Amino acid sequence: MTEGSPRVSLKGYGVSTGVVVGPAHLYTSSRQSMKPLRWNDGTGQQAKAPGPEAEKERLRRAVKLAVQETESLRQQSLVVAGEEEAAIFDAHLLILTDPQLQARIADRLDKGEEAEQAVLEVTEDFARQLETLPESALAQRAADVRDGGGRLLAALGGQPLPAPGEIPEGSIVVAADLAPSQTVRLDPTRVAGIVTAVGGPTSHTAIFARAMGLPAVVGVGQRLLQVGMGDTILLNGDDGEVILHPGPDEIDGVGRRAREARQRNHKRAIPHETRTRDGHRVEVAANIGHPREAEPALKAGAEGIGLLRSESLYLGRAAAPTEEEQYQAYRAVAEIFGGRPVIIRTVDLGGDKSVPYLSFSPEENPFLGWRGLRVCLESPHLFLAHLRAILRAGVCGDLRIMLPMVASPDEVSQAREILKEAKTSLEDEGYPFAPDLPVGVMIETPAAAILADRLAPHSDFFSLGTNDLTQYTLAVDRTNRRVAPSFRPEHPAVLRLIGSTIAAAHQADRWVGVCGEMAGELALLPLLVGLGVDELSVSVPLVERVKERVRGLEAERCRVLADQATACDSAEEVLRLVRHFESAGRK
Amino acid sequence: MREIETQVTYPSGLHARPAALFVTAAMRFQSVITVYHEGRVADAKSILSVLALGAGPGVRVTITAEGPDEEEAVHELAALLSPAPGAPVPGNSREARR
Numbered sequence: 001m002t003e004g005s006p007r008v009s010l011k012g013y014g015v016s017t018g019v020v021v022g023p024a025h026l027y028t029s030s031r032q033s034m035k036p037l038r039w040n041d042g043t044g045q046q047a048k049a050p051g052p053e054a055e056k057e058r059l060r061r062a063v064k065l066a067v068q069e070t071e072s073l074r075q076q077s078l079v080v081a082g083e084e085e086a087a088i089f090d091a092h093l094l095i096l097t098d099p100q101l102q103a104r105i106a107d108r109l110d111k112g113e114e115a116e117q118a119v120l121e122v123t124e125d126f127a128r129q130l131e132t133l134p135e136s137a138l139a140q141r142a143a144d145v146r147d148g149g150g151r152l153l154a155a156l157g158g159q160p161l162p163a164p165g166e167i168p169e170g171s172i173v174v175a176a177d178l179a180p181s182q183t184v185r186l187d188p189t190r191v192a193g194i195v196t197a198v199g200g201p202t203s204h205t206a207i208f209a210r211a212m213g214l215p216a217v218v219g220v221g222q223r224l225l226q227v228g229m230g231d232t233i234l235l236n237g238d239d240g241e242v243i244l245h246p247g248p249d250e251i252d253g254v255g256r257r258a259r260e261a262r263q264r265n266h267k268r269a270i271p272h273e274t275r276t277r278d279g280h281r282v283e284v285a286a287n288i289g290h291p292r293e294a295e296p297a298l299k300a301g302a303e304g305i306g307l308l309r310s311e312s313l314y315l316g317r318a319a320a321p322t323e324e325e326q327y328q329a330y331r332a333v334a335e336i337f338g339g340r341p342v343i344i345r346t347v348d349l350g351g352d353k354s355v356p357y358l359s360f361s362p363e364e365n366p367f368l369g370w371r372g373l374r375v376c377l378e379s380p381h382l383f384l385a386h387l388r389a390i391l392r393a394g395v396c397g398d399l400r401i402m403l404p405m406v407a408s409p410d411e412v413s414q415a416r417e418i419l420k421e422a423k424t425s426l427e428d429e430g431y432p433f434a435p436d437l438p439v440g441v442m443i444e445t446p447a448a449a450i451l452a453d454r455l456a457p458h459s460d461f462f463s464l465g466t467n468d469l470t471q472y473t474l475a476v477d478r479t480n481r482r483v484a485p486s487f488r489p490e491h492p493a494v495l496r497l498i499g500s501t502i503a504a505a506h507q508a509d510r511w512v513g514v515c516g517e518m519a520g521e522l523a524l525l526p527l528l529v530g531l532g533v534d535e536l537s538v539s540v541p542l543v544e545r546v547k548e549r550v551r552g553l554e555a556e557r558c559r560v561l562a563d564q565a566t567a568c569d570s571a572e573e574v575l576r577l578v579r580h581f582e583s584a585g586r587k
Numbered sequence: 588m589r590e591i592e593t594q595v596t597y598p599s600g601l602h603a604r605p606a607a608l609f610v611t612a613a614m615r616f617q618s619v620i621t622v623y624h625e626g627r628v629a630d631a632k633s634i635l636s637v638l639a640l641g642a643g644p645g646v647r648v649t650i651t652a653e654g655p656d657e658e659e660a661v662h663e664l665a666a667l668l669s670p671a672p673g674a675p676v677p678g679n680s681r682e683a684r685r
Contacts, residue, residue: 090605094634126635133641
């Protein structure tokens with residue numbers, strides 16, 4: 001119906017910047033996805049009545065599954081949008097286990113109802129009750145209740161999360177409203193923009209869209225929903241205009257603007273090398289959680305990607321991402337950064353990040369458990385697809401592989417074996433790939449730091465994961481409020497490990513970066529520069545500030561400071577030295 | 588039984604995130620905790636029932652607790668609903684940063 005359909009201009013809130021045009025992809029709202037799966041299927045057949053106890057057991061299992069999925073969504077939104085947005089899923093977890101909800105469902109099960117119907121009706125009751133409240137912000141919570149109810153229903157059907165469905169690349173997602181669990185699972189490599197009939201500037205859709213860098217307009221009104229699947233739609237996230245069936249001139253205009261923007265980017269793209277005042281080179285790169293952040297990182301002046309956390313592709317979904325999907329994602333980052341280095345950390349699952357398609361079981365000490373490279377080495381199928389995707393994307397830029405949670409050289413050799421296997425299989429199948437991607441080790445266990453000289457022959461580079469290195473070295477869990485104040489990367493024990501790692505690496509002619517949060521702590525940068533780091537990789541908003549700070553330092557003075565600091569007794573003493581260094585530098 | 592009346596000073600009322608913090612805090616107490624607002628009654632350990640109070644910003648609510656830790660319960664929960672002026676509001680730091 002695209003041909004000859006009248007042009008319609010609608011107005012909403014532009015909540016995430018950018019202008020895009022593309023085919024509409026109509027997205028099922030959470031309400032529609034709440035159809036019971038077994039009940040009321042139109043066949044008129046009476047469902048089997050397995051009895052209240054069996055139904056209750058089924059419900060218990062479904063709640064457990066839904067809770068796991070929600071935790072995984074929480075983790076994924078943490079990576080994509082940050083702590084505050086992830087907190088919405090805390091509310092979802094409470095809804096799933098709500099005592100009132102559970103009691104009312106149990107009542108119905110006792111009366112012989114099927115679990116699906118009980119869940120549907122009880123959650124719908126609660127949702128309607130919330131909708132009648134005058135407070136609009138509170139009434140919006142009805143969507144959260146339906147979102148939770150939908151997840152429970154899907155879990156009862158043995159289906160993990162309702163599959164988001166294949167979205168054609170470049171589509172504009174059109175929906176009445178999007179639940180947080182739907183937004184966070186949109187694949188930003190396929191979606192070009194988001195437009196919803198309801199919602200306001202503070203809606204979750206708005207916040208997630210901004211975090212993912214997707215142009216978005218919300219609160220357009222119900223007329224939006226007259227658009228057909230595949231109809232051309234233009235959305236302007238800057239001024240909130242949405243045009244259904246735009247004219248050819250308008251469509252060309254968007255394409256032209258996008259091309260111009262790309263050219264502008266390219267011109268200013270080559271960031272200046274960062275050097276200290278006395279000419280010592282320190283590369284400043286960015287840490288990113290999602291391929292979407294590559295463009296903003298480049299604009300922020302990053303000289304490369306020092307850490308691409310590949311977890312964002314793995315979390316919050318029922319099955320592992322395919323090789324093809326990963327290839328597209330890594331390739332996009334490689335292309336954006338052209339010839340500059342992009343370090344992909346191989347998927348770091350476990351610890352606080354579990355996924356339903358690997359057999360994670362509860363652990364006493366998840367941070368000392370099955371995580372990082374350990375998971376990959378025992379899941380060769382998953383690891384192989386992962387490495388194949390990286391190798392293939394390596395043709396399009398300067399990609400490098402980094403292995404997390406290594407404790408001994410043997411693990412690196414095992415990973416290299418699987419990498420060799422990946423290359424052989426790609427060769428056999430005739431795929432082009434980069435045969436000599438550098439393989440580095442993330443130094444985050446004290447074991448790896450202590451054995452740095454033994455690891456160096458197996459590694460092309462090191463990057464210090466100072467968060468875990470600090471936690472493991474000082475035996476301090478920084479999420480434990482009681483001991484968190486003792487979590488100090490400037491502790492002399494940590495500094496000595498960093499120093500000896502760098503010395504061993506330089507001895508073997510390997511470079512060393514820092515990708516932990518310590519690299520972004522401006523006060524501690526003189527210590528890192530003095531210890532001899534070659535690269536600092538920090539979150540995108542910090543790139544410019546770190547570059548500026550490095551340019552103001554004198555490497556020679558930093559070396560003296562680092563020597564003194566490693567001879568200190570405590571983190572406090574180190575901080576005193578750092579403060580003195582600052583004030584002396586200002587004189 | 589202990590009872591305390593307080594004003595909700597969260598900028599967005601007992602919205603999803605603040606409500607989640609409130610319910611999580613309530614669950615740490617053994618006492619039976621109830622919240623009253625304009626004739627509506629909520630179980631403080633049930634987020635659905637707390638949300639259904641419709642307690643927007645600025646309204647007054649009454650919290651009661653009955654059990655071994657009733658004293659701490661009412662005080663801690665009341666303090667959570669109306670943080671001291673100038674203190675960071677949990678779950679709202681983004682707004683606070685603007």
